[in-house]
Amino acid sequence: MEDLTAAFPPLKTLDTHRNNLPIQPTPFIGRAKEVAAVTQLLRRPDVRLITLTGTGGVGKTRLGLHVAAELSDDFADGVFVVALAPVNDPTQVVPAIAQTLASLIASDRPLFTLLQAFLKEKQLLLLLDNFEQVGEAAVMLADLLAACPRLKIVVTSRMGLHVRAEHEFIVPPLSVPTLKQLPDVRTLSHYEAVARNPCRCHRSSVSGWTMRSALVFDLLRL
Numbered sequence: 329m330e331d332l333t334a335a336f337p338p339l340k341t342l343d344t345h346r347n348n349l350p351i352q353p354t355p356f357i358g359r360a361k362e363v364a365a366v367t368q369l370l371r372r373p374d375v376r377l378i379t380l381t382g383t384g385g386v387g388k389t390r391l392g393l394h395v396a397a398e399l400s401d402d403f404a405d406g407v408f409v410v411a412l413a414p415v416n417d418p419t420q421v422v423p424a425i426a427q428t429l430a431s432l433i434a435s436d437r438p439l440f441t442l443l444q445a446f447l448k449e450k451q452l453l454l455l456l457d458n459f460e461q462v463g464e465a466a467v468m469l470a471d472l473l474a475a476c477p478r479l480k481i482v483v484t485s486r487m488g489l490h491v492r493a494e495h496e497f498i499v500p501p502l503s504v505p506t507l508k509q510l511p512d513v514r515t516l517s518h519y520e521a522v523a524r525n526p527c528r529c530h531r532s533s534v535s536g537w538t539m540r541s542a543l544v545f546d547l548l549r550l
């Protein structure tokens with residue numbers, strides 16, 4: 329049995345080595361303009377650091393994950409997301425990145441040196457999600473980018489990082505109709521925010537007026 333296990337190790341798909349992007353439980357809605365703009369920006373050779381900024385819940389993480397997935401073929405060494413929401417201490421950013429890449433790095437040298445050495449020749453995209461709590465670590469990101477010429481970083485944060493390499497992209501809310509002059513239900517469904525929250529649009533037993541009022545209610549809850 330042991331011989332068999334050695335001869336036929338578990339199959340590993342290329343993807344598990346090249347990205348750790350989570351599968352989303354809901355479909356991605358709209359955002360065609362923002363996806364095109366961020367993708368184009370990130371493909372520019374001179375752009376190495378993009379910060380997606382915007383208010384809480386506006387869709388920064390979702391946009392970042394979508395763009396990262398779209399661009400995964402552009403990065404020969406992979407695309408990795410590091411969830412920083414549970415991290416409050418800027419000194420813990422390097423360990424969090426190293427931990428995400430742990431299966432690819434193996435050594436007992438100091439973490440930052442290790443990370444720099446590992447990323448030096450890599451063509452890799454890091455998506456650092458929820459950076460706002462660890463903003464002081466932005467300087468470390470600039471050092472990492474300077475040392476690793478093919479590395480690119482997308483950060484999501486409620487505010488900008490204010491380092492020289494940064495290109496800030498402000499994430500707008502999903503498109504919503506004007507509440508004063510609501511269009512008909514069919515037109516309403518083309519708005520991104522309505523498409524994201526369609527719960528009451530499909531109730532056929534209510535009158536048009538009730539349905540539209542219900543939509544207003546839903547929109548206000550977004």
Ligand SMILES: Nc1ncnc2c1ncn2[C@@H]1O[C@H](COP(=O)(O)OP(=O)(O)OP(=O)(O)O)[C@@H](O)[C@H]1O
Nearest residue numbers: 355356357358359383384385386387388389390391
């Ligand atoms: N384009 C979209 N399509 C579908 N769902 C979306 C879209 N944008 C955002 N959402 C959903 O809305 C919720 C909030 O989005 P997200 O987590 O990306 O916000 P955020 O700006 O990163 O918030 P925070 O500042 O709290 O980190 C999530 O459940 C997300 O899946």
Ligand SMILES: [Mg+2]
Nearest residue numbers: 388389458484
């Ligand atoms: Mg987020």
